[in-house]
Amino acid sequence: MIGFGAVFLALIATGITAFYYCNHYLATVTRQGRTAGQHNGRIWYIISTGFIGTAAAYLLFIILSDQFQFAYVYSYSSMELALPYKVSAFWAGQEGSFMLWLLFHAGFGLLLLRHSNKSPACMAVYSVLQGLLLIILLAKSPFMMLSEPQMDGNGLNPLLQDPWMVIHPPIVFLGYAGLAVPFAYAMDGLITGGNEYWVKPALAWALFSWSSLGAGIFIGGFWAYKVLGWGGYWAWDPVENSSLVPWLAAGALVHLLLLARIRPAGVKSAYVASLASFILVLYGTFLTRSGMLSDFSTHSFADEGIGGLLAGFVLVSALTATVVLVLKWQELPQGELYPTIKSREFILACTGLVLAVLAILVFIGMSTPIFTALVGNPQNVNTSFYNATTLPLAAAMALLLTIGPVLKKTNQKTNWFVYGGGIAAAVAGLVFATSYGIWNPLIALVIAFCFSSLVSNITAAVKSYITWPAGITHVGVALALIGIMVSSAASHSQLVSFEPGQSQRLFGQKVTYLGKAAAIGEDGFYQKFSIEDDAVLNAITKLNKEGNPAAREPAIYRTIAADLYIAPVLKREGNGGKEAIIRKGEQTVQDGLQLKLLQISMLGGKVSNEEIRIQAALEAAKDGKMEAVNAEMLFKNGRGMGIPVQILDHYEVTLNGVNPNEGAISIRVRNTTTTVQNEQIDVEVSDKPLVNLLWLGTALITFSTLWAGWKRLHIPESTVAGPIKHSSKRAAIRK
Known part of the structure; x- marks a missing residue:
């Protein structure tokens, strides 16, 4: 009862917190003075966070102490599971992942308390969101008991017993929890009329969330490439897309918040992006955990009785935010979004638009099973839909990355150098694409623009036209796009058979199959390969408790130019017989x-x-x-x-x-x-040119967006809470 009781008490304390902050806001507006609401709200929020921490600590305790009388521990842990994977069992299932999300949400709320005297409505909204997560945990509790206690558990899926999957879910949920902060700030701005105040603090949180969610997505893609053995890193699976859509929306949010800082009229679009980003997080959660995608995704959770609850929360959040936005729309700042086409504001607006359209297209694709189910024939779109719709937008994004950093920043003397260098780089990009046999015009165009954007952004960062975090982010996007285009369009595969000791030359490399060996520290076996009689690689087959193959990892020979990807098909491998x-x-x-x-x-x-x-x-x-x-x-x-x-x-x-x-x-x-x-094995060997540019680019994006968020977070308080021009209500609150 400790865990369940802690969650229940946390819900009560959170409700009291929301009440006190609502009361504080209303009293401040009506009486132009202070009440005890702020102080009491802070105390009750800290109490609620303490209960949440207690529940999370208790869940971790029962996992680490092998208490298999709990259904959740029985389902995702076992006695022989290594310590890192026992810890990761905390978030392996629905209940634990919600607990992790709630823990991050509560922790971020403690940071928001520092400014709660200036934004009581923000804390009220944030507390309500916390209450929603607590209600989910009460409905789907990780502290349910089995009717018959077990001596051991089922253990963690062998596919998830990988270091990258230990850190992937927490990083994703950091992003999910972080996007609740701009949502709460935006609701606060709409309610109080403080249209300028919320933009600066929300920008820091948006950058952090964009970085965290992006890092989680990139790690998930790297894990799929490294572990699953199908040779790719993104399958446009609806569950994968459910995290991609909020990330794209968060990218649009960052650029629109930057626009709002320059042009007051940009606040409207920033409001829309802030509200949409977090609502899309809730929608993606509903989509993946309601069971509606069970026939269309290998990653989807089954419906375990909370689909209706999640759907209700999505509808309530979306309708509430929409109603408030519509009611306040006419009061929002008016004016031009940008002075001329040749302006930084125009580029920011276009970038936000491209990212928003990308999010909408992926949203339509991943929601197709729901839309088609309404007419009685559930269907899913195939990958060709995403490839056809996103490729032109990728070209537009690469073009904006080229023009934006240097637009209206150069003088007559440097024009030739900057634009001439960009054109030369674009031509080099076209030649580069054809050298890999890429003749698709759109793909070649994306690569050409990416080449020119590398020159543009490095020049702009060196000359301080843009900040270094922005420049590095843009360089990372360009490198990632080049890696995606080349590794996808120029990849080649061969299906070959090997006898132990046999050598074959594949894609310019001598590959020798050395045979099988017991896996060190694993319940399974290796299939060993050597490259050019030098490097030795291991393809790993992990076994489950019954001794059957449960997970297979390919052997990957990495070079700067390409990966040699060796994935045993295992048609005649294994137990045989x-x-x-x-x-x-x-x-x-x-x-x-x-x-x-x-x-x-x-x-x-x-x-x-x-x-x-x-x-x-x-x-x-x-x-x-x-x-x-x-x-x-x-x-x-x-x-x-x-x-x-x-x-x-x-x-x-x-x-x-x-x-x-x-x-x-x-x-x-x-x-x-x-x-x-002595058995023959079948192996699919693939050449993956420049795939490592993708990993390099995503690492740069993660690092630089986090750097930018850190810099924004440490803007002095006087700067963050600058003068408010459009709201007497906000001025009263700030007294």
Whole structure:
């Protein structure tokens, strides 16, 4: 009851916090004076944060102490799980991920308390958002108990047992939680009329959130490339897109906030972007955790009873924000967004527009299953939709990156150097694209503009036309786009077969298959390859508790120019053996082993609410020796998995399928004396040119946007809380 009670008390304390801050705002506006609301609101928010911290600490405690009587711990942890992965079990499931999000949200609220005397409406809104997360945790609690305590847990999915997946979810949720701050600031600005005050602090938080969410997305892409073995890093999966859309919206928000600082009329678009960014976070959460994408995404959570609750929160948040925005629209600053086309303001507005359109297009694509379900025929768009719609916008973005940094900054003497250098770089980019066999005009154009933007932004940063964080961010975007275009359009693959010790020359490299070996520190095995008789690479196959392959990582040979990507297909790899179908009372002979099926039965009772076991009683005989054995098959979440059993010392039998209507089973028989090293394997080998430019570019984007946010966060207080010109209400609050 400790965890559940802490969440419940945190909800009460958060509700009291929201009440006190609302009361403080109303009293200040009506009576032009101070009340105890601010002080009491601070105290109750700190109390609520303490309860949230207690609940989070308790969840971590029960995971680390292997308390498998809790359903969440049983589902995502196990006794043999390594410590880093036990910690990551905290956020492996729906309940834990909401707890992590709530913890970050509460922590950011403590930072907002420093300015709560100037923005009580902001804290009121922020507390309400915190209350919504707490309600979700009460509805979907990680502290539910099993009806029958278990001695051990299911453990973490082997695919998630990777260092990158230890840090990927927390970084994403840092971005999600961070976007609630600009939302609360924007609502505060609309409610109080302080249209200038909120822009500066919101910009720092928007940059931080953009950096965090982007880093999480980039790490997820790198993990997919490194671990899953399909050769790509982005599949336009609806769940992947659910985090991409808020990131694109946050990028638009950053540029529109910069515009609002220069032109008062830009505040309107900044309000829209601030509100939309966080609402899109809530919408993406609903989309991925309501079960609506279960037929269209391999990453989607199943519907576990909170889909309706999440949908309600999305609707309430969106409608409330929209109503407030509409009511206040006519009071917002009027005027021109930009003086001329040849202005910094025009470039900022265009950049925000391009990012917003990108977000809208991806939003439409990922929401197609919902839209089509309304007419009774759920469907999803394919990757060609995204490629066709986003490529022209990528070219527009690269062009803006070229023009923006140097627009109206150069004099007559430097015009030739800057623009001449940009044109020369664009031509070099076209030549570069054709050297990789890229003839698609749009892709070549993107690469050409990216080349020229490198020259433009480096020049602008050196000459202080733009800040170094902005210049590095733009350089990172250009490098990432080049990496995406070249690695996608110029990648080549071959499917080849290897015997142990065999060498083949593939994409200019001598590749030798060295055979199999036990994985060091892993429950699985390596498939070892050497490149040019020098570098030794390991493709890893991880096994689950039943000894079956559960995760396969490719071997990657990295160079500056390209990656050699080696992904075993494993068609003839693994346990091997021969398949056979046996009916009750019948016999079969496989590899000298005689097998007779005696009986098929379901084990007495369910192991849990989700698992059942089917057992096949067999009689085995060879060379006068006989042995009775029970082969079992575990059914979980509608999927069956055979558990290998040993027979007569040298054979392994696995139950693969059961047909109770015909009284038949499908089994695989393997002679364990046959060495697996002598088996042939199939391998897909790919050449991935310049893919490492993508990782370099995304690292630069993450670093520089975080740097920019840090600089904005440390603007002196007097600068952040500058004079307010458009609101007597805000002036009263600031007294």
